[in-house]
Each structure stands twice: as structure tokens, then as C-alpha cells.
Amino acid sequence: MSVKSEALLEIKGLKVNFKSFEGTAQVINGVSLKVNKGEVISLVGESGCGKSVTVRSILGLVPTPPAQFTNGDITFEGQSLLGLSEKEWQKIRGKGISMIFQDPMTALNPVFTIGQHLIDVYMWQGKRNTLFTSMKEKRELRKKGRARAIEILEKMRIPDPEGILERYPIELSGGMRQRIIIALALIHTPKLLIADEPGTALDVSVQDQILIELKRLVEMEGISMIFITHNLGVARMISDRVYVMYAGEVVEEATTQSLFSQSYHPYTQGLLSSIPKLNGQMGDGIDGRIPDFLNPPQGCRFYDRCSERMDHCSLTPPKLQTLSDGRKVSCHLFAEEVVGIHG
Amino acid sequence: MKEFIIKRTLHIIPVLLGLSILIFALSRIMPGDSIRLKLGPEATQQQIEAMEEEMGLNDPLPVQYWNYMKGAFQGDMGMSLQSNRNVAIDIFETFPATFELIIIAMAISIAIGVPLGVISAVRKDKWEDHSTRIVALSGIALPKFWVAIMLQIVFAYWFSLLPVVGRGEIAPTTITGLRLLDSLITLNFDAFITSVKHIILPSIALSIATTAQIMRLTRSNMLNQLNKDYILAARSYGLPKGMIVYKYMLKNAFASTLTIIGLSFGALLGNAFLVEAVFGWPGMAQYGVQGVIYKDYNAIVGVTLVIGVAFAVANLIVDVLYGILDPRIKYDS
Numbered sequence: 001m002s003v004k005s006e007a008l009l010e011i012k013g014l015k016v017n018f019k020s021f022e023g024t025a026q027v028i029n030g031v032s033l034k035v036n037k038g039e040v041i042s043l044v045g046e047s048g049c050g051k052s053v054t055v056r057s058i059l060g061l062v063p064t065p066p067a068q069f070t071n072g073d074i075t076f077e078g079q080s081l082l083g084l085s086e087k088e089w090q091k092i093r094g095k096g097i098s099m100i101f102q103d104p105m106t107a108l109n110p111v112f113t114i115g116q117h118l119i120d121v122y123m124w125q126g127k128r129n130t131l132f133t134s135m136k137e138k139r140e141l142r143k144k145g146r147a148r149a150i151e152i153l154e155k156m157r158i159p160d161p162e163g164i165l166e167r168y169p170i171e172l173s174g175g176m177r178q179r180i181i182i183a184l185a186l187i188h189t190p191k192l193l194i195a196d197e198p199g200t201a202l203d204v205s206v207q208d209q210i211l212i213e214l215k216r217l218v219e220m221e222g223i224s225m226i227f228i229t230h231n232l233g234v235a236r237m238i239s240d241r242v243y244v245m246y247a248g249e250v251v252e253e254a255t256t257q258s259l260f261s262q263s264y265h266p267y268t269q270g271l272l273s274s275i276p277k278l279n280g281q282m283g284d285g286i287d288g289r290i291p292d293f294l295n296p297p298q299g300c301r302f303y304d305r306c307s308e309r310m311d312h313c314s315l316t317p318p319k320l321q322t323l324s325d326g327r328k329v330s331c332h333l334f335a336e337e338v339v340g341i342h343g
Numbered sequence: 344m345k346e347f348i349i350k351r352t353l354h355i356i357p358v359l360l361g362l363s364i365l366i367f368a369l370s371r372i373m374p375g376d377s378i379r380l381k382l383g384p385e386a387t388q389q390q391i392e393a394m395e396e397e398m399g400l401n402d403p404l405p406v407q408y409w410n411y412m413k414g415a416f417q418g419d420m421g422m423s424l425q426s427n428r429n430v431a432i433d434i435f436e437t438f439p440a441t442f443e444l445i446i447i448a449m450a451i452s453i454a455i456g457v458p459l460g461v462i463s464a465v466r467k468d469k470w471e472d473h474s475t476r477i478v479a480l481s482g483i484a485l486p487k488f489w490v491a492i493m494l495q496i497v498f499a500y501w502f503s504l505l506p507v508v509g510r511g512e513i514a515p516t517t518i519t520g521l522r523l524l525d526s527l528i529t530l531n532f533d534a535f536i537t538s539v540k541h542i543i544l545p546s547i548a549l550s551i552a553t554t555a556q557i558m559r560l561t562r563s564n565m566l567n568q569l570n571k572d573y574i575l576a577a578r579s580y581g582l583p584k585g586m587i588v589y590k591y592m593l594k595n596a597f598a599s600t601l602t603i604i605g606l607s608f609g610a611l612l613g614n615a616f617l618v619e620a621v622f623g624w625p626g627m628a629q630y631g632v633q634g635v636i637y638k639d640y641n642a643i644v645g646v647t648l649v650i651g652v653a654f655a656v657a658n659l660i661v662d663v664l665y666g667i668l669d670p671r672i673k674y675d676s
Contacts, residue, residue, distance in 0.1 A: 059579050094581030106572035111594050111669050125581040168670040
């Protein structure tokens with residue numbers, strides 16, 4: 001992957017606050033990230049660190065209020081997304097950028113068949129259905145939608161696609177539903193796919209199959225992907241680059257290969273050590289919890305839990321900086337003069 | 344689906360059997376002496392005893408019940424003390440009027456309540472929401488007879504737009520007893536217009552509380568849908584907002600609204616009496632209440648049974664529709 005590839009999506013210094021009765025929660029605190037064409041990136045971090053809010057912002061699915069976008073910008077193919085009208089969003093959603101939801105049990109509408117889901121998304125993405133839409137046009141679109149639905153289900157290697165179209169979500173297994181959800185996101189072959197921990201709710205072997213399938217499809221169609229996970233193993237398997245998020249900030253960014261050969265940020269190291277080993281040992285884990293977003297610490301947000309904290313860490317927040325080897329990390333340990341020691 | 348319908352239909356039988364026993368027993372232990380009321384203060388003891396014997400009131404209760412049910416299956420529901428006619432005939436004449444009124448009131452309630460509920464949910468905490476909620480709350484709080492009288496004063500008396508009482512002078516040939524339907528079948532448009540004019544005010548008065556209830560329920564069910572993953576997912580696929588609201592959310596929300604519609608059917612039958620009384624509507628509800636006042640045993644039991652059957656059938660239809668709307672129901676049962 002060349003460093004100068006073309007950016008498909010770019011988030012710069014995004015800050016999102018949530019207003020509530022207790023005060024203002026600074027949930028996303030200056031996140032920047034970039035997805036190049038044809039690239040798969042992972043967004044890794046524990047629950048509640050702002051992964052979902054970040055990606056939902058990309059699709060305009062964060063309700064304002066209570067959320068406020070106080071700073072930063074999101075650009076997709078050079079177009080700024082923040083401040084789009086609902087109609088303009090509708091054109092991008094599903095076609096430019098699509099999303100796979102986390103829980104296959106709740107992401108399908110229980111009272112519609114799989115066919116109705118797929119065909120509606122095919123027919124009406126970015127459009128409006130009015131009384132004056134020609135019936136003939138609708139019929140033709142529906143026919144095409146059905147054909148496309150069957151085609152995408154076949155691509156997902158789902159047996160008996162025609163039969164599946166008549167089924168209700170309740171009649172399908174979790175793994176099958178997850179595949180349908182992926183098919184829904186891919187029916188218009190989007191340029192960017194956001195996968196919000198797909199398969200997490202399924203058992204490991206099914207999850208594995210689905211991820212392999214997803215990776216194959218994305219590569220085949222040349223789709224870029226943002227993959228959200230708290231599972232570093234999955235991130236390693238699927239992505240080219242990894243962003244590690246902690247408490248609404250990106251703390252480390254690196255290519256998958258370099259991150260797994262040597263991680264820099266103490267939080268990343270903690271995450272890696274918390275993976276249970278197959279020899280029966282539990283991982284070490286990281287003590288403590290994510291800080292309160294209503295009153296975030298003045299200095300580094302990871303200070304309380306950090307094994308290598310220094311005095312000034314609690315006073316000044318670190319900045320995401322590029323090191324001499326091209327990697328990015330947000331930690332005072334890597335202030336320029338100490339790069340040599342740790343690098 | 345067929346199995347589901349048959350099963351639900353069979354459920355009705357024990358319900359109606361229980362209802363008939365209960366109502367029959369209650370009507371017999373009700374205080375007051377209907378025969379004395381009927382024959383007047385001049386009646387002699389012999390006359391009263393003769394009448395009691397004639398009506399079979401001296402038999403043990405189970406025998407009376409058995410005889411009554413035997414008759415009822417052959418279309419004989421006993422003699423009415425008010426009209427001196429067979430109760431079955433009285434009901435046959437009055438039921439269509441009430442039924443027509445209730446159907447129209449129900450149609451109005453659904454046609455107004457559901458869209459208002461949707462708008463109120465989609466525009467939550469905006470002025471549309473606040474105003475519909477105020478209207479709905481008053482709809483529930485205001486007594487029906489008061490609303491009925493106000494409607495009469497405003498539309499019939501002040502503006503002389505609509506008639507005050509009755510079902511209208513021009514009647515179509517009776518086929519079903521539902522005048523709107525009969526006049527359409529016989530292509531009698533004068534009768535149709537008259538019938539429409541006469542039914543507007545009473546059906547509105549009757550529908551107001553149900554409309555408010557349906558509106559409030561639709562609103563809360565729709566709000567519930569707003570937070571569902573599949574609705575967020577539908578937005579993420581770029582589906583148009585109108586389609587998400589009126590198709591994806593409403594189909595889910597309407598399934599539970601339907602239950603209330605079935606139950607309101609019973610409430611409408613009960614409330615119909617007040618409206619019928621104010622608008623001089625010759626319906627069964629009024630007949631039934633007269634029966635209660637005059638201790639007209641047979642009329643009370645007859646009317647209650649008919650209401651029970653109507654209520655049970657309405658809820659059967661609701662159950663079946665529910666099964667069609669929400670495939671999960673079929674699998675649960």
C-alpha cells in the first residue's frame with residue numbers, strides 16, 4: 001500500500017458532545033482518520049470508547065440534539081458530509097456508504113420478509129415513493145430488485161436464495177440473518193462499507209465463516225471498509241491498517257503488520273495482553289474503567305489506568321504525533337526526544 | 344393460517360357459553376319485580392302468578408336456562424315485556440342501526456387516530472405533537488353525552504347544517520338494515536345522502552374517545568419503534584423517510600394498536616347508548632338500557648348475548664389480522 005493513495009473518506013479533528021441533564025459529555029474528542037480507496041481499516045477499542053458514534057457520524061445517524069458536532073469535518077470523495085440535509089444524506093446512504101449492523105437479532109424488521117427488505121432497499125435507496133410514481137416503473141424496478149437480491153444472496157453463498165426471499169427473519173438462524181444484513185448493505189455495491197462488529201453476537205465458528213465471506217466479497221468488489229471490533233485477532237485477520245481508540249480519542253495508528261509486531265501505546269499493549277491464551281491462562285487485562293465523559297481528566301484520558309504514567313501526563317493531554325518510523329501515537333512517552341529509546 | 348383461524352374461532356364457544364350462563368343468572372337474581380312493574384299497581388296476586396307461570400319463572404334456574412337456550416337456537420328469545428314481541432324480532436330491528444353507527448364511528452377513529460398518532464410521534468415535542476395531545480386528552484376527558492349535545496347545538500341548531508335526531512325520513516328498502524349499504528345496493532342516492540347526513544353527528548360523538556385512545560396508543564408505539572435497530576438500519580440503507588415511517592414503523596406499531604381497536608369495539612357498544620339517547624337513534628343499545636330499567640329479563644339477556652357475540656367476533660377478526668400483520672404471532676401459538 002503506497003502512502004500517497006487517494007483518500008476516500010477523511011475525518012479531521014471530529015469532536016462530538018452529548019448534552020444531557022447532568023452536563024455535556026465529550027464523547028468524541030478530536031478523532032482523525034482516513035480510509036483510502038480499496039483499503040480495509042479497523043477501529044479497535046473497548047466498549048463505550050466512541051467507535052460506534054464515530055462511524056454513525058459518517059452516515060449522519062447520530063441524532064442532533066442530544067449530540068452536537070462542535071469541531072472537525074468528515075469528507076467523503078472530497079464532499080463535506082456534516083451539514084448535509086436529510087435528503088442529501090439519503091442519496092449517500094446505502095450507495096456511497098453502507099453499514100452492517102452489529103446484532104443480527106434486532107437489525108431486521110420482524111414483520112417483513114427478507115425479500116421485502118432487499119427489494120425495498122434496491123428500489124427506493126435515495127428515492128421517494130409518491131402516489132404519482134408510475135406503476136409500470138415500480139413493477140420493473142421490483143423485478144430488477146428481485147433479480148439483484150437473488151444475485152447478491154448467491155454471491156453470499158446462501159443456499160436456496162429464492163426460498164429465503166419469502167422467509168421472515170424469525171425463521172432464520174443468527175448466522176443467516178447476519179448474512180442477510182451484509183447482503184442488504186452490499187446490494188448497491190457501496191464504495192465504503194462500515195461494519196459495526198458483525199458477528200459478535202454469534203458463536204465463534206459462524207462468526208469466522210462470515211468474516212471470511214465478508215473479506216472475500218469486499219476484495220472482489222473493491223469496496224473499502226471500516227471494521228469496528230474489540231477483538232484484536234479479528235482486526236489482524238481482516239484489515240490493512242488499525243486505529244486504536246480510547247475514550248473518544250485515537251491513541252495509536254499503524255499498519256496491521258507493524259502494530260502486531262510492536263505496539264507503542266500502553267493501552268494497545270494492555271489490549272494485546274488481555275487476550276486469553278489458548279494454554280488456559282487468562283489475559284492480564286487493564287484495570288479500571290473508561291473515564292467519565294462528563295468530567296474528562298485534564299491530562300491524558302488514559303492516565304488512571306496507565307502502567308507507565310508520568311507526572312506531567314495528568315496535566316497536559318498528549319497529541320497524536322507522527323514518529324520517525326511513520327507511525328502515529330498519542331502518548332507522552334513518545335515525545336520526540338525519547339523516540340530512540342522506545343522505538 | 345387456516346389452523347390458526349379455526350383454533351381462534353373454537354375459543355369463542357366456551358366464552359359465549361360462560362357469558363350466557365352469567366348473564367342469565369344475573370338477570371334472574373336482579374332485585375325488583377318485573378311482573379309487578381309490567382302489570383302495574385292494579386294487578387291482582389292471581390294475575391301476577393298466572394303471568395309468572397306463563398313465562399316459566401317458577402321452574403328451577405337450570406331448567407329455565409335450558410329452555411331459554413333451546414328457544415334461542417330456534418330464533419325464539421322469549422317475549423319482551425316492553426314491546427310484547429319476541430326479543431329476537433326487536434333485536435333484529437334495532438341491531439343494524441347500532442351496528443352501522445359503531446362501524447362508522449370505528450372507521451372515523453382509525454382514519455383520524457392513526458395518522459394523528461404517527462404525526463405526533465414523528466414530530467415529538469414540536470407544536471404538532473403538543474396540539475394533537477391536547478385534543479386527544481380532551482377527547483378522553485369530555486363526557487360523550489356533552490360532546491353529543493354540543494355537536495347538536497353547533498351544527499344542527501346554530502348552523503342548521505345537519506339534522507338533530509333520527510336516521511332520516513327517506514329510508515331505502517331494507518336488505519341488511521344498514522341504511523348506507525342498503526341505499527347503495529338499491530342505488531337510492533336520496534336515501535344515501537339523507538343517511539349520511541344523519542349519521543355524521545352521532546358517529547363523531549361516539550368516535551371521539553376511541554379516536555383519542557387510538558391516537559395516543561399509536562403515538563407511543565411509534566415512539567417505541569424510533570429506537571429500534573432495524574429502523575436505524577433502514578435509514579442507513581438510504582430508504583426514504585416517508586417509507587420508513589409509514590411502512591417499516593407503522594406496520595409494527597399498528598399490530599399492537601389493533602388490540603385496542605378490538606377492545607374499543609366493546610366500549611363503543613357500551614357507549615352507544617348515550618349517543619343513541621341524545622340523537623334519538625333507534626338502536627339496540629337504547630333498547631337494552633330500556634330493558635334494564637323495566638327489568639325486562641329476556642331483553643337484557645338477548646341484548647347482552649348479541650353484544651357478546653359481536654365483541655367476540657370483532658376480537659376474532661382482530662386476532663386474525665394480528666396474525667397476518669405480525670408473523671411472530673403464528674409461531675407463538
